Amino acid sequence: MSRSLALFAIGLVFGGGAGFVIAAGNGVTFDGHDHGAPAHHGGGHTELAAHDHSKSVSLPAGPDAPSVAIQLHKDPMAGWNLQVIPQNFRFAPENASAADADGEGHAHVYVNGEKLARLYAGWMHLPALPGGAEVTVSLNTNSHSQLVVDGQPVAATLTVPAGGEGS
Numbered sequence: 683m684s685r686s687l688a689l690f691a692i693g694l695v696f697g698g699g700a701g702f703v704i705a706a707g708n709g710v711t712f713d714g715h716d717h718g719a720p721a722h723h724g725g726g727h728t729e730l731a732a733h734d735h736s737k738s739v740s741l742p743a744g745p746d747a748p749s750v751a752i753q754l755h756k757d758p759m760a761g762w763n764l765q766v767i768p769q770n771f772r773f774a775p776e777n778a779s780a781a782d783a784d785g786e787g788h789a790h791v792y793v794n795g796e797k798l799a800r801l802y803a804g805w806m807h808l809p810a811l812p813g814g815a816e817v818t819v820s821l822n823t824n825s826h827s828q829l830v831v832d833g834q835p836v837a838a839t840l841t842v843p844a845g846g847e848g849s
Contacts (some may be wrong), residue, residue: 739782739823743832746770748785752819752838754808761809762842764791766801766819771836774824775802782823790828792818813844 741747748771755763766789774786778800789801794815799806801819808817820837821829829836 737825737827738830738835739827740830740833747831748821748829748836749831750789750819750821750836750838752817752840754817754840754842757807761807762811764806764808764817764819766804766806768804768821771821771829773802773804777824778802779826780824782825782827787821787823787829790820790822792816792820811842813842815842816840817842 749769750771751767751769753765753767755765757763768789770785772786773788774783775788777783777786778788791798791801791806793808793811795818798808811817816839818837818839820835823829
């Protein structure tokens, strides 16, 4: 057993050392980067890395404009099940933070004005919510810009029924 541990330790020392030598020989450095600096995320996507939620994409009203409806269903065990029903919009998790494409993206879920999560599908479980809490869902582009139709954000809001903790 002690021989196995000794061989393992020798392998780590020499293997790690060889890895550093190979990396250094190929000009690889281990400086890291600043996650707060969008330029360090490269590839021409610096504006996407910053996730500027203050931007919006305006679309004209009409039969092809996206819209969203939401419903809260009391979970029999605990909390609530949020159902998101988009129209003329598809959830595209495979394109999150990528370039915008017409009619696709994701949703943002808010409780009492505070962002809770991104949503890439039609259902989400929410833990116990106090009666009177406001649940809002907005539709957003792949690059996180909010969708706006005819000057209004594409969003839906519901108020949790009084006394409906759901837990």
